[in-house]
Amino acid sequence: MLLHIVNKSPFINNSLESCLRAAKKNSGVLFIEDGVYGALDNTAITPQVKKAMKDKKFFVLASDLKARGVSDGVIKGIEVVDYGGFVDLTTQYDVVESWL
Amino acid sequence: MSDDEMMQEGGTIKKFCYVNRKAPYGTVYALESLEVVLIGAAFEQDVSLIFMDDGIYQLKKNQDTSDSDMKNFSPTYRALEMYDVEKLYVEKESMEARGLTEDDLVVPVEVKTSKEISELMDEQDVVLSF
Amino acid sequence: MSSIDVGGKTIAVDEEGYLSDRNDWSKDVAVIMAKADDCELTDNHWEVINFLREYYEEYQIAPAVRVLTKAIGKKLGPDKGNSKYLYELFPYGPAKQACKYAGLPKPTGCV
Incomplete structure (x- = not known):
């Protein structure tokens, strides 16, 4: 099973969009760095992510949310992980694909 | 260079506009722009700052880089006023797309529609894009 | 180094x-x-050094001399918020020299 890692803001290119299109059922999506803006509720991107959450698991890195001042805005149902959790995810999934 | 020398050499005051479109930490653009604005403030020009697209995230409240080994430069935007940089504009459409309001920002700003922003850009002598 | x-x-x-x-x-x-630098720190020096440290804590920036002068004037009064007073205390340049003693980086824009 694949873990997709998205590190770009969904507003600056189509990385997240392509990722969501490519990601199969039951795969994981992890938001890091500027990618964490994709995990936020009430944005223009939120509906796409919520739709994808129906059959995929979503994660977001806590320290990158905190740095950007957006820890409080995460879509309900997305799991917030620390660096330890990040490492665990990369071992839980068979393959990691980074959407640069 | 002293202010007097500037006046003798430079003469007229020009309208400078900095356009900030990048999120704060993923790239170095935001911090670079802020430094250029602070350095440029010594020349006492007519400065405007526009925040649009992900640039709006530069002004987000509650930034805390203590777990990230980066410098949190968001408090510095609150010092701009002391540098006589007082015209801060935020594009309404960009703010709405991100579900943000003025209350989410570290400094008071003037919200302008994209049409008003484009008019503002058109009035400038110099536009610097970051 | x-x-x-x-x-x-x-x-x-x-x-x-x-x-x-x-x-x-x-x-x-x-x-x-x-x-x-052959400079003995008096209470007047410390006043400026402490001010700079507080300023940095608040804004994460070492102020330019023009801004420092104005801010000192606001906080400590006009007899201290002027270049003459500050240059007498810190002859190498109030922002530059006082920032160094305060442990701050060189003010942005100072060359």
Whole structure:
């Protein structure tokens, strides 16, 4: 099973969009760095992510949310992980694909 | 260079506009722009700052880089006023797309529609894009 | 990298004498840096140094001299918020020299 890692803001290119299109059922999506803006509720991107959450698991890195001042805005149902959790995810999934 | 020398050499005051479109930490653009604005403030020009697209995230409240080994430069935007940089504009459409309001920002700003922003850009002598 | 000796402890500074790590600062650091410039720190010096440290804490920036002068005037009154007073205290330039003693980076825009 694949873990997709998205590190770009969904507003600056189509990385997240392509990722969501490519990601199969039951795969994981992890938001890091500027990618964490994709995990936020009430944005223009939120509906796409919520739709994808129906059959995929979503994660977001806590320290990158905190740095950007957006820890409080995460879509309900997305799991917030620390660096330890990040490492665990990369071992839980068979393959990691980074959407640069 | 002293202010007097500037006046003798430079003469007229020009309208400078900095356009900030990048999120704060993923790239170095935001911090670079802020430094250029602070350095440029010594020349006492007519400065405007526009925040649009992900640039709006530069002004987000509650930034805390203590777990990230980066410098949190968001408090510095609150010092701009002391540098006589007082015209801060935020594009309404960009703010709405991100579900943000003025209350989410570290400094008071003037919200302008994209049409008003484009008019503002058109009035400038110099536009610097970051 | 250069360094200074503060009570037997070696502290790293950059090529212009500014602290490499702001967390290394102590009052002794300021005293030793000033001594190297033949400057003895008085209460008036400390007033400015402490002001700069508070300013940095608040805004994460070392202010330009023009801004420092204005801000000092606001806080400590016009007899102290002027270049003459500040240059007498810090002849190498109030922002530059006082920021160094305060353990801050060189003010943005100073060359």
